[in-house]
Amino acid sequence: MIPELGNFALILALLLAAVQAFFGIAGPALGRERWIAAVTPAVAGQFVMVATSMGCLVASFVANDFSVLYVAHNSNSALPLFYRIAGVWGAHSGSLLLWIFLLNCWTVAAAFGTARLPREFSARVMGVLGTVSLGFLLYTVITSDPFLRVIPPWPDGAGLNPILQDPGLAIHPPMLYTGYVGLSVAFAFAGAALLEGKLDREWARWARPWTTAAWAFLTCGIALGSWWAYYTLGWGGFWFWDPVENASFMPWLMATALIHSLAVTEKRGLFKSWTLLLAVLAFSLSLVGTFLVRSGVLISVHSFVASPGRGEFLLTFLIIMIGAALALYAWRAPMLKSESGFELTARESFLLFNNILLVTACGTVFAGEIAPIVSLALGLGKLSVGPPYFDPTFLMSMLPLLALLPLGIHARWKRGGLGGRGRILLIALAAAAVIGCAVAFGVFTGAGVLSPVGMTLGAWIIISSLIEPIDRLRRRISMSRSVLGMTIAHIGLGIFVFAITAVQAFTAEQDVALRSGMIARDGGYTFQFQGTEAVHGPNYGGVKARIIVTRNGKPVTVMYPAKRTYWVQHIVTTHSAIFINDGSNILVALGQDLGNGRWSFRLQVRPLVLYIWIAALIMAGGGLLALTDKRYRIEPSSAEEAAKALSAGGRTP
Amino acid sequence: MRRLSPPRTMLLVALALLVAPIAHAIAPTRMPTPALQARYERLIHGFRCMQCQDESLANSPVSLAADMRRQIRQMLLAGDSDRQIRHFFVSRYGYFILFKPPFVLKTAWLWLAPGVLLVTGAVSAGWVIRRRAALAAADENDEDVPGEDGVASPGKHTR
Secondary structure (H helix, E strand, O other): OHHHHHHHHHHHHHHHHHHHHHHHHHHHHHOOHHHHHOHHHHHHHHHHHHHHHHHHHHHHHHOOOOOEHHHHHHOOOOOOHHHHHHHHHOOHHHHHHHHHHHHHHHHHHHHHHOOOOOHHHHHHHHHHHHHHHHHHHHHHHHHOOOOOEOOOOOOOOOOOOHHHOOHHHHHHHHHHHHHHHHHHHHHHHHHHHHHHOOOOHHHHHHHHHHHHHHHHHHHHHHHHHHHHHHHHOOOOOOOOOOHHHHHHHHHHHHHHHHHHHHHHHHHHOOOHHHHHHHHHHHHHHHHHHHHHHHHOOOOOOOOOOOOOOOHHHHHHHHHHHHHHHHHHHHHHHHHOOOOOOOOOOOHHHHHHHHHHHHHHHHHHHHHHHHHHHHHHHOOOOOOOOOHHHHHHHHHHHHHHHHHHHHHHOOOOOOOOOOOOOHHHHHHHHHHHHHHHHHHHHHHOOOOOOHHHHHHHHHHHHHHHHHHHHHHHHHHOOOOOHHHHHHHHHHHHHHHHHHHHHHHHHHOEEEEEEEEOOOEEEEOOEEEEEEEEEEEEOOOEEEEEEEEEEEEOOEEEEEEOOEEEEEOOOOEEEEEOEEEEEOOEEEEEEEEEEEEOOEEEEEEEEEEOHHHHHHHHHHHHHHHHHHOOOHHHOOOOOHHHHHHHHHHHOOOOO | OOOOOHHHHHHHHHHHHHHOOOOOOOOOOOOOOHHHHHHHHHHHHHEEOOOOOOOEHHHOOOHHHHHHHHHHHHHHHOOOOHHHHHHHHHHHHOHHHEOOOOOOHHHHHHHHHHHHHHHHHHHHHHHHHHHHHHHHHHOOOOOOOOOOOOOOOOOOOOO
């Protein structure tokens, strides 16, 4: 009964999405007040229906209803409750439902957020969001119904993919999806502006907090995925330019560009059509990312939801959606002109460079992402594109970006110049260079050319970001939350650059084979293997090794790297042991049983690696702080007050 | 959930290791000289494991990867160059095995794309800035545009 209810709710949601899309777009276009008035109830109704559907799927998982095929495939009676719920997004159909659910959450939030904006504009935003929702609901209902029954019911489920049975990965998809889907709001704002044929600085002020919010979630989602890869994939890597990683990284790069372009549009009324294009591209890339991951055309360590065949529908939807948006753009964008100017050294120029470099980086990643597909089409056979391509080409656009950042944040709008900050920026650069070289050559050894450069850039970004807040403190001028948020996010980036440089250059890593009692040395630490023991979990068994870590004869810690075997799927997962000492992460991963009591291990000592994820959280935190700025709070408009006064005076029938 | 006895557990673990290896930390290889060791490490990081999802030989525990590592080791010890070793594997498995795509006619676009993008971007930026600077020069209104939150930056106006 419950699954049928869920299915029914999903179909009702589909109909309501169609209502929302049609009235939201046609209402304002034809100036029909009553059509516009129908949009908000449709949004509310769709949300209730999708939430019901989601609730029904969760209920089926919690109740171990193995007569539902999707539950039978992705859950098991031995699975703990937390992972039964995570099982909802453990495979294709359920993660689509999650996608739609999150889209509806964003839509409702946007409905509240735009309630005080002009009614036509708000309706158009809802109309575009309804169109997106309609496409995904159609996709789900037609090709991927999660409520399909199986007769007879399975006695027990096949169990959740073990790689998902980890707290990090269980919350990673919802977080990442929240970011992906959040970009649809920025897209809907762009769509509404294009439909209206009008875009002013006010529009940018409305769109900014939504973009920043989506960006912050995307940042957290990517960081979580990378943390998960670091400690479960068993080789201590955190970024492999894997197709799935790239699929989430491309929208992030675009969203980052969009945030900066929106700043110019709000402040100076410039880059209008460019901002719209970025909003369209950022969301399109999140759709393309979903498609690439779903369709199984790419090979990835992260792909747990590949379902070839279903890709075609998504591809068609993608082409219609993106095609329509770009066509609308090509038609309307030339109307958006502005005649303001700025000098070469103005803030606007630096933000333009920022955008060009970020888009170049994104294009580079995109080229690498689709190269295997293009290669097949060209008859070259399968092709791999890995770090040897991405590392240098990505750095090519990132290094100038990082070098220009400290100048950009101090450059003045319009007339340009550094406003007398040139000297202090030079001093900051000198200090950063001293720190960078000291750390690269003093604290660590064996630094290459890039590590002092990377560390200097990281330190320069941090120091130069601090100039403004310190100056404001001295002059006793308060700082708005948006400026503070920006400053924090930039400091986060500086820390990130510094940390990733250290990690890339100074990781000590080796694979060793040890018999009980034997020791190995790595990165200044001594590791003694003390044998293995069995471990028992609710739905897995496994083995863990005991490793005593010492440095200079002093005990540091005892580590228990483990491997689990999940009974149901017969899949082994690695659970590396990680210990943080003096800012370095010590990682021990248990390898293979080599026979005769010998086991292989990977030992890895990575300085500052933890700060990569901390820095990502700082960046996201800065973004979230910025969007609470009171500038983005929309005051009741005069039109609304007039309407209130009118309704107080008695409504005409 | 019934508990399994430790020997049975170990047996299952061993079985599972045989059938579904996604675990890592490979058995180590020692080369006679540090130079050879470095070349060996670089080579195994550059080849894809042909049996895994998306991992290098350096991180793959499957037996095929172990065989390939052994092959690389033997070829290195026999004095083959990196180029010869790469050629050996590419002739058997195709370009797919290399994480670094080759620079050939049909992949040239991939290697040229970043540069072309950057140059296009730089040229358009130059064009936009020239146009905007001309507009700024024509603009009589010389008042300062305040910073992000309405606070003007300190110091003199520099032009």
